Amino acid sequence: MGKGKLKKWEENATFEHVFEPPLDGIIGGRDFMKGTWHSEVFGNNNPITLELGCGKGEYTVELARRYPNRNFVGVDIKGHRFWRGAKISKNEGLTNVAFLRTRIEFIAQFFEENEVNEIWLTFSDPQPKDEKGNKRLTSAPFLARYRQIMPAGAVVNLKTDSPILYTFTHEVIAEQKLEILVDSADVYGELIQRIDAEMKDVLMIQTAFEKRWLSEGCKIHFTKFKL
Secondary structure, eight states, X not given: OOHHHHHHHHHHTTOTTEEOXXXXXXXXXXXXXXXXXXXXXXXXXXXXXXXXXXXXXXXXXXHHHHOXXXXXXXXXXXXXXXXXHHHHHHHTTOSSEEEEESOGGGGGGTSOTTOOOEEEEESOOOOTTOSSOTTSTTSHHHHHXXXXXXXXXXXXXXXXXXXXXXXXXXXXXXXXXXXXXXXESOTTTTGGGTSOHHHHHHHTOOOHHHHHHHHTTOOOEEEEEXX
């Protein structure tokens, strides 16, 4: 275990807005935090947005800066990664940001029915070796989990450099007859020319992964759809 990781884990434990429960979400016979994010974490009834697989938490923090009247939770299994976002949000005094360490397959253990309003998937692992695709965060099993915590018609945003994940997501959307709200295989090409200023501002947020892929000449894909 590297000293850097250990130091970040130790600092995460001091942050009031970082939650690292048992992975299955069960503490003392009840689901951890389920149904209490508004009252116990954020202290308001503003809509909650999740960034699943948030990495360093860059998108989570940037969204929180842009939307002070919304709440944002970055979720990732690797706490030493989102340590950066947690530290930045604490230093900036952002009160509408939290981070949760868990596996995405357990997400329904941490949020109540209809407790989440929107989901962002930013540069999720495309799982190229997963032939059935069930490990991909836009697969039918994962969409079923999201439905447990979101109201009907809630929105999922996928931003990816992976043609595999982009194409796979479209196949799932077609199979489930879901409504696509915004879609493009080239975010910085034709899409930027036809979206409003607010949407453009959000899509221009760039994570370290995205900057890397752009420097290598990759196209960035985006799909926004309703569950």
